[in-house]
Amino acid sequence: MNDPLGALxxxxxxxxxxxxxxxxxxxxxxxxxxxxxxxxxxxERRAQGVYRVVAIPIDPYTELMEAVLWAKxxxxxxxxxxxxLWELADVNPRKIHLVVPPDYNPRGKGGERYQVHxxxxxxxxxxxxxxxxxxxxxxxxxxxxxxxxAGDLVEQAITRAQAREYIGTETAAxxxxxxxxxxxxxxxxxxxx
Numbered sequence: 593m594n595d596p597l598g599a600l601x602x603x604x605x606x607x608x609x610x611x612x613x614x615x616x617x618x619x620x621x622x623x624x625x626x627x628x629x630x631x632x633x634x635x636e637r638r639a640q641g642v643y644r645v646v647a648i649p650i651d652p653y654t655e656l657m658e659a660v661l662w663a664k665x666x667x668x669x670x671x672x673x674x675x676x677l678w679e680l681a682d683v684n685p686r687k688i689h690l691v692v693p694p695d696y697n698p699r700g701k702g703g704e705r706y707q708v709h710x711x712x713x714x715x716x717x718x719x720x721x722x723x724x725x726x727x728x729x730x731x732x733x734x735x736x737x738x739x740x741x742a743g744d745l746v747e748q749a750i751t752r753a754q755a756r757e758y759i760g761t762e763t764a765a766x767x768x769x770x771x772x773x774x775x776x777x778x779x780x781x782x783x784x785x
Contacts (some may be wrong), residue, residue, distance in 0.1 A: 596621045597634055600645055606723055608657045609648030612664065613641045640699065653677075653722045659688045659706055660725050663698045667691065668718055668725045670709060671739050674732035677721050678758070680749035683741065691727065691735075709735075729758040730767070737770050746771050 599619040603611040613623050626643060629635045635643045639662045644654070656677060660667050671689035675681050687707040692698060694710040717731045727735065733749050750767050753759045759767070 596625050597629060597645070600626075600629075600635070601648075604645045604648060607661065608651055608654040608723065609644045610638065610654065610657050610661055611643055611645070612661050613643070614664075616643075653724050656688060656724045659690055662706070663690055663692050663696070663708075665725075666693060666696050667698070667708075668713060668727055670727045671707075671732060671735035672741050674726045674729075675736050675741070675745075675749050677724065677726050678729050678732060678749075678753070680729060680733070680752045680758075681736075681741075681745040682748065683736075683745055689735070689739070729753040730763050733759075733767050734770065737767070737774055740774075743771060743775055 599621050600611055600616055603615045603619055613626055616626050617623070626635065630637055630643065633646065635645050638644050638658050641664070642658060642661045644650075644658075656669055656673070660669065667690035669677055669689070670691040672683050672685040673687075673689040676683045676685065685707075687705060689707045689709065691709045691711050691713055694712055696710070698708060713727065713731075717728055719726055719728050726732070729749075730753070733746060733753060736749065737746055747768075750759070750764050750771075754761070754764045
């Protein structure tokens with residue numbers, strides 16, 4: 593191959609500068625060539641099997657796409673992180689939340705950076721924001737409630753999602769009931785309505 597970096601750009605540009613070694617092979621760049629490009633400084637290793645083309649600047653979505661690729665493309669941004677990606681609330685998660693299939697166990701050093709949840713998602717529960725695979729707003733808010741995100745932030749997310757027509761009135765009401773039930777259970781009650 594005359595221009596391995598050019599071939600990698602085809603894969604990396606839509607993925608915020610990132611690619612997996614397996615993706616490089618699909619465009620004719622084997623892992624030996626990837627390592628040589630890394631030794632020259634043209635690409636950098638970001639995680640096990642995940643590289644970044646250094647000519648492409650890091651953007652606000654690079655780290656999220658890296659998490660998805662770390663899970664070999666089987667992960668989807670979820671929960672509190674997804675609420676932030678959709679810009680529904682002023683959340684600041686300590687870790688990037690990912691949903692992976694229940695039978696998948698990603699390996700590598702993601703434990704300190706990622707919170708992995710195992711759950712089977714329907715296709716209808718998934719979307720993309722800036723090219724990053726993510727759960728839908730309704731699923732993100734529901735997961736945020738379960739994960740214990742502060743009630744005011746969840747309410748902010750519901751209000752913004754409804755205002756942007758990501759969710760309807762019925763879905764907003766169901767999410768508020770779920771939030772109410774969670775809060776009532778926390779203070780020792782059983783959520784009487």
